[in-house]
Amino acid sequence: MAPALSVSLPVIRLGGRPVLGACELRFSGGEVTALLGPSGVGKSTLLRLLAGLLPLPPGASLMPEDGAPLVRRIAWMGQQDLLMPWLDLRGNVMLGARLRGEPPDPARADALIAAVGLAGREKARPAELSGGMRQRAALARTLMEDRPFVLMDEPFSAVDAPTRHRLQGLAAGLLAGRTVLLVTHDPLEALRMAHRILVLRPGPAGAVAEELPLPASPPLRAATDPEVLAAQAALLDRLAEAA
Numbered sequence: 001m002a003p004a005l006s007v008s009l010p011v012i013r014l015g016g017r018p019v020l021g022a023c024e025l026r027f028s029g030g031e032v033t034a035l036l037g038p039s040g041v042g043k044s045t046l047l048r049l050l051a052g053l054l055p056l057p058p059g060a061s062l063m064p065e066d067g068a069p070l071v072r073r074i075a076w077m078g079q080q081d082l083l084m085p086w087l088d089l090r091g092n093v094m095l096g097a098r099l100r101g102e103p104p105d106p107a108r109a110d111a112l113i114a115a116v117g118l119a120g121r122e123k124a125r126p127a128e129l130s131g132g133m134r135q136r137a138a139l140a141r142t143l144m145e146d147r148p149f150v151l152m153d154e155p156f157s158a159v160d161a162p163t164r165h166r167l168q169g170l171a172a173g174l175l176a177g178r179t180v181l182l183v184t185h186d187p188l189e190a191l192r193m194a195h196r197i198l199v200l201r202p203g204p205a206g207a208v209a210e211e212l213p214l215p216a217s218p219p220l221r222a223a224t225d226p227e228v229l230a231a232q233a234a235l236l237d238r239l240a241e242a243a
């Protein structure tokens with residue numbers, strides 16, 4: 001089970017204005033926390049701070065609760081699959097090792113390719129794969145890194161609804177035990193996949209996070225579950241208020 005991650009941030013300013021308000025957040029170990037909020041509220045900014053893609057200001061701290069440093073323990077999956085067009089599927093899944101100059105592990109890559117339902121397509125180039133297949137390939141590449149912390153920025157937003165539904169089920173199983181922060185605009189995705197839901201809403205001193213209640217059943221929840229449908233309506237209302 002991956003450790004929890006405690007985050008303490010002062011006000012985050014970008015371009016001279018406060019984007020995120022000062023906050024203390026705790027992402028529970030081995031759980032998926034979904035982060036929602038209106039466009040431009042600062043969801044990706046928070047993810048980029050955690051990923052080290054934005055410099056941490058003085059006073060900020062990101063502390064895994066096992067006491068080990070966060071560096072090199074984070075995997076990232078974004079909206080674009082970012083597959084290299086000149087590499088085949090197996091080469092793309094092993095890209096991280098290649099970029100780090102480490103020996104590749106084709107057996108593990110093939111096992112993950114099979115786990116995401118792409119067995120037999122190891123030699124295919126990204127251009128030969130559908131959008132949903134490419135996102136599955138990106139998921140396999142993310143899992144290939146075998147990191148305890150996984151940051152996902154709208155990972156399934158570029159695919160059609162039935163494919164997204166299948167990818168959510170696949171990802172929930174394959175990410176089990178990791179500490180995941182999932183940014184999404186899709187309330188149903190959050191309600192199906194998350195153990196906790198945070199909504200970011202804008203404030204004068206930067207956005208503030210608010211935790212919302214979830215159905216009692218554990219993820220992965222059925223989209224047809226009446227409790228999920230009721231929570232979806234409430235979450236949509238909450239998001240409309242926050243916008």
Ligand SMILES: Nc1ncnc2c1ncn2[C@@H]1O[C@H](COP(=O)(O)OP(=O)(O)OP(=O)(O)O)[C@@H](O)[C@H]1O
Pocket residue numbers: 014015019037038039040041042043044045046
């Ligand atoms: N490098 C930057 N310099 C200045 N302002 C920035 C920078 N990056 C982001 N911003 C601003 O910070 C705010 C938050 O952006 P961010 O991308 O985190 O929002 P978001 O909630 O992820 O939006 P979306 O849902 O549309 O992806 C926006 O107003 C954006 O314009």
